[in-house]
Amino acid sequence: MSIAEEFEFDPSKVWTNHRPFLTSSAIVGANYGDEGKGKMVDAIAEKYKKEGYKILSARGQGSGNAGHTVVVNGKKMDFHYLTSAGLSADAMLLGPGMLIDPIRLLEEIKKLPEEKQSIVLVAERAAIVTDVERAMDVWCENKRKETNQKIIGTTGSGVGPGVGNRGYRFHVTFADALKFKTAEELKEQYLKNPILPEEVKAVLTDEYAEELLNSIRKLNIIDSVAFLKKCRSEDNWALILEVSQGMGLDPLFGHEGHNVTSTPCTIIGAASGLGLSQWDMPEEAYLMVKAYTSKVGGGKLITKHTPKEEKLSSVIYDMVGERGVTTGRKRDVGWFDAVLTRYAMNLNQESTLCVNCMDVIPKIAKLTDRVPICVAYRNTQTGEVTYDYPYHVSDYEPVYQYVEASGKTDDEIISDYIKAIELYTGGKVVAYGVGPGRDALIWRK
Ligand code: IMP
DSSP states (O other): OOHHHHOOOOGGGSOOOOOOOSEEEEEEESSSSOSOHHHHHHHHHHHHHHTTOEEEEEEOSOOTTOOEEEEETTEEEEESSSOTTTTTOSEEEEOTTOEEOHHHHHHHHHHSOHHHHTTEEEETTSEEOOHHHHHHHHHHHHHHHHTTOOOOOOOSSSHHHHHHHHHHTOOOBHHHHHHOSSHHHHHHHHHTOTTSOHHHHTTOOHHHHHHHHHHHHHSOEEOHHHHHHHHHHHSOEEEEEEOOSOGGGOTTTSOSTTOSOSSOOSHHHHHHHHTOOGGGOOSEEEEEEESSEEEOSSSOOTTBOOGGGHHHHHHHHHHHOOBOTTTOOBOEEEOEEHHHHHHHHHHHTOOEEEEEOTTHHHHHHTTSSEEEEEEEEEETTTOOEESSOOSOGGGEEEEEEEEEOTTOOHHHHHHHHHHHHHHHHOOEEEEEEOSSSTTOEEEOO
């Protein structure tokens, strides 16, 4: 008897209902990251809860380079792998497109309230990053310096080398790691990677390999494709897709100089990294910006305040802080960039905007009678003006229009500023943030 005859095929197991999630939203950064996406994630989660949905909060890209602060039981906590919606979610899925440090993830999970700890699910196909990839990040930056190249200014999270390992097919997935019987096997697999210099490999000690494997075994590692199928079929799940970093840092669509990150920053890129199909594209998407632009790491911030505008930067540093959650580095700050925002809108084919840190603008307006908005770029060599975001941003300077502020109340300034953003981006500002709290989000009628 052949094996096929012994097996009784069950047709009811065949999945034919390819229906997408009943409802879903994506939150994406439209500038250079750190636009305050968490605030919108919270608002959407609350809306879905009120509508009676269970919430699946998910990521499909990025790594420990992302960072957001969440208040848990009155205490401020920094998270890098977990989503911003952790506290309101019924399930949190870290998708196959992510690169995850199991030890650091476990530390973050332990910071969650006990009842939320078991909702964190790791896709078995996600790749592992460790101190090895982080050491490789540093090694590459040092090599750039030694060979007189510009450094990238990475967050040092190992995301770039992690993606590189995948490209070279020397990565280790969570599914691979679960098969290792001993930490020695994990170590051997890692050390087989011929791309890694010996000094980088040395980071992987026996104790560290042991800790890695122990942490991996404590995680909820699942077949994320089957899980998404189950959620779709249960009919009461709403999906919130959180896209880390920002469009100006996208590895394909960012700018020159490789001062970009290593996983996609578009909604479609994140969706693909999670395992969503073209029919599952989020019903609603929110492009997050701030009332000004900020950037950390290498690469030109074209609208950066000039030395003469230092006082205006101080207003932002005093009110917002503008330090990276992941690195603690001070971010460069500059004027709102409608060119980059339009580019992000175009690539995501989405015009719904949410503008954070709007409370900064009336304060700035007290020091200057008019607030600039960058509406186009001018080539410094040819004088040519472009409305499109160019690859070689360093060849351009900003072209500004101004929002007059003198003699106006704070509310009038904010209202005119929002109208100007809508005019110069062609977008619709549906909400704006006026303070650090996650509840400081004002929806426009
Ligand atoms: P990497 O993603 O750590 O490789 O860093 C590449 C570039 O992206 C650097 O300029 C980083 O500062 C920047 N970057 C990466 N992640 C974030 C983020 O979440 N917010 C802001 N900048 C980021």
